[in-house]
Amino acid sequence: MAKQGKIRLQCTVGQTIYYPLKGEYYMRRKPAEVRRTDASVKSGLNFGKASRICRQLRELIGPLNPSNTDKRVMFRFTGALNKFINWNSNRPETGKGRITGLPSLTDFQFNDQAMVAGLKALQIRVKTSGSGLTELSISPIIPVSTLNAPQGTTQVICRIMVTGVDPDRVTSRLLGNAEINIPDNDRLFEAPVLSLTPAAPGEIMLVIMALEYQLNGDGGLKADERMRYRPCGIVWSAMD
Numbered sequence: 001m002a003k004q005g006k007i008r009l010q011c012t013v014g015q016t017i018y019y020p021l022k023g024e025y026y027m028r029r030k031p032a033e034v035r036r037t038d039a040s041v042k043s044g045l046n047f048g049k050a051s052r053i054c055r056q057l058r059e060l061i062g063p064l065n066p067s068n069t070d071k072r073v074m075f076r077f078t079g080a081l082n083k084f085i086n087w088n089s090n091r092p093e094t095g096k097g098r099i100t101g102l103p104s105l106t107d108f109q110f111n112d113q114a115m116v117a118g119l120k121a122l123q124i125r126v127k128t129s130g131s132g133l134t135e136l137s138i139s140p141i142i143p144v145s146t147l148n149a150p151q152g153t154t155q156v157i158c159r160i161m162v163t164g165v166d167p168d169r170v171t172s173r174l175l176g177n178a179e180i181n182i183p184d185n186d187r188l189f190e191a192p193v194l195s196l197t198p199a200a201p202g203e204i205m206l207v208i209m210a211l212e213y214q215l216n217g218d219g220g221l222k223a224d225e226r227m228r229y230r231p232c233g234i235v236w237s238a239m240d
Helices: 038-060 071-089
Strands: 011-013 016-021 024-029 124-128 134-138 153-166 171-183 194-196 204-217 220-223 232-239
Touching: 038 071, 038 153, 038 171, 124 204, 124 232, 134 153, 134 171, 153 194, 153 220, 171 194
Parallel strands: none
Antiparallel strands: 011 016, 016 024, 124 134, 134 194, 153 171, 153 204, 204 220, 204 232
């Protein structure tokens, strides 16, 4: 990049580009033409898929995502989706079949200040019922010793959303959701089983969980809005 002299241009002449920048005028050589390979074309297409899926999921999980307006989080999520799509597209056919704990997606956190992945007691179990529905359950817990609730918490609202994502058709849909009220005490709590529409073959199944701690306040219960007490993330993932 070099500055222009007294004669200032804004155009392209031959292999030289003349352009203004921050009140000054510069010139530079045109970049060499880069020939795209099949791999680079595929990578670009996969990133486009990841970006579109991210926008779809942002709308689906918006009601429980405390960082829904944080573009940095969604850029990271697009990157995680892109990594998984590239990984999946390069898997050999012989290695395909149902896999759980999908790389780049499992344990993705939408709020780095309060990671739901750190609450190891909230173990998710998924199985297929005799009627063909998908059943999701949470292991029994002692809330007061496992949920890391701030002092003064009366109850914890556990919100769960399950989505099915087709990376080939670039579509996302809601498979099921639930809101579970958990009293913050020292008694064993067993959450109800959530019955879901099963994911279709080839769909990515994502289980997203968010916790809301409710405190006693003037006029009744109110949610703790501090970000360090608003965990939200992917707690289980699979693909057939």
